[in-house]
Amino acid sequence: MSITYKDSGVDKEAGYALVNKAKQHAKTTHNDRVLNGIGSFAALYDMQGYQQPVLVSGTDGVGTKLAVAFQQNRYDTVGIDCVAMCVNDILCHGATPLFFLDYIGCGKLDPEQASDLVAGIAEGCRQSGCALVGGETAEMPGFYKDGDYDIAGFAVGVVERDAIVDGSAVKAGDKIIGLASSGLHSNGFSLVRKLFSDLSENIDGQSVGERLLTPTKIYTAAVLATLKAHQVKGMAHITGGGLTENIPRALPAGLCAQIDSKNIPTQPIFQAIAARGVATDEMWNTFNMGVGFVMIVGEEAVKGVIATLSAHGESAFLLGDISADMTENAQQPIVIV
Incomplete structure (x- = not known):
């Protein structure tokens, strides 16, 4: 046979x-x-x-x-x-x-x-x-x-x-614009799966399973329209490592990103994760915390860039600014307040 x-x-x-x-x-x-x-x-x-x-x-x-x-x-x-x-x-x-x-x-x-x-x-x-x-x-x-x-x-x-946008034109005084994420996107799931065993659990009117499977937002249309209309000096996709690891990838040496966390729209999934015992530093180092993409522009371009992004359906907001990094040995050139 x-x-x-x-x-x-x-x-x-x-x-x-x-x-x-x-x-x-x-x-x-x-x-x-x-x-x-x-x-x-x-x-x-x-x-x-x-x-x-x-x-x-x-x-x-x-x-x-x-x-x-x-x-x-x-x-x-x-x-x-x-x-x-x-x-x-x-x-x-x-x-x-x-x-x-x-x-x-x-x-x-x-x-x-x-x-x-x-x-x-x-x-x-x-x-x-x-x-x-x-x-x-x-x-x-x-x-x-x-x-x-x-x-x-x-x-x-x-x-x-x-x-080509490579961050080399970024300077102190520039502004950081955040584009809202749709949720967790696709990072941090090994931790999240340890925290939520019941995917039917309700979080603010939606099951955990539904929230976790919300697709990662694709920013192509809004970002390309913004690049066509405005000067953008640097950009970062906020993936594994969160804002802490990814924004510095768009910065020249000697600069620091100052992030105002109060400007980020609150999302229930991140509140639920934190409530299960994940420390604040670990949250910022693991998840996007509600920011899926970042653009760095001159101060004069902020209003126009936000208007263009909003016109293309994105929730955009002033996230922070760029300053000269005064630390002697900045391993993480980003400050979140």
């Missing part, structure tokens, strides 16, 4: 079914620059129209937020998270997202669940204006448990060389 690949735990037919569904989802994200469809050995993308294009790339995953999706048996939101984590990173250098590729690993492929993951990825691509041009789905029995998935993505964007 012969043995088949399916006998070892790999279902090729399920893989083919997923590819067909993925093609349909991906097609909704394509534009005229995408020169071929899903199924080729590689994606082709037309770069005409740029003068001095610089490609900007980023890769990321969703981490243990996936475990919450498994518990809730909901797979359509974490794909948005995967795209958001990548495109928000490349936005920090002024890049327009162009295309995205995904990776899904699992122990046993369920075409419907995997299709929901890809549908979420496609939704994230539509929100960010980039094309889903390919990906890889790896069914690895014995490596992952049945029912478990891992997901990661890779985004490529473009910026003209003379429009």
Whole structure:
């Protein structure tokens, strides 16, 4: 009696079914620059129209937020998270997202669940204006448990060389503008999962599970519109490490970010986490605390930038300012008051 690949735990037919569904989802994200469809050995993308294009790339995953999706048996939101984590990173250098590729690993492929993951990825691509041009789905029995998935993505964007934003123009006196997050986004979930065992628990009218699976906000449209209308000197995507770790990545040496925490709109999820015994410093070093993205601009641009961001649906507010760092050895050039 012969043995088949399916006998070892790999279902090729399920893989083919997923590819067909993925093609349909991906097609909704394509534009005229995408020169071929899903199924080729590689994606082709037309770069005409740029003068001095610089490609900007980023890769990321969703981490243990996936475990919450498994518990809730909901797979359509974490794909948005995967795209958001990548495109928000490349936005920090002024890049327009162009295309995205995904990776899904699992122990046993369920075409419907995997299709929901890809549908979420496609939704994230539509929100960010980039094309889903390919990906890889790896069914690895014995490596992952049945029912478990891992997901990661890779985004490529473009910026003209003379429009790169790298923080080098930031100076003392500049202002920091915060863009509100939609919640936890995709960081700190290993800690959060230890704090909340009952995902049906109510927090201010919404279950813990619903709050935890709220997708990471994608800031592409608002940020690109702001870059077109105003001078922006530095930007930071507030991910793992919170404001404490990420704002300094956008600052030249010798400068300090002074953050006024009272200006950040309160979100119930962070209050609930703190109430379970997480220290204040740990909160600021782990979570975004209600700020998903930061822009640094000159004082004269503050009102205009906030108006542009607001016009594009973002809750934007003055978060703090930049000062000369007077400490002798500032390991963390940020002060939160």
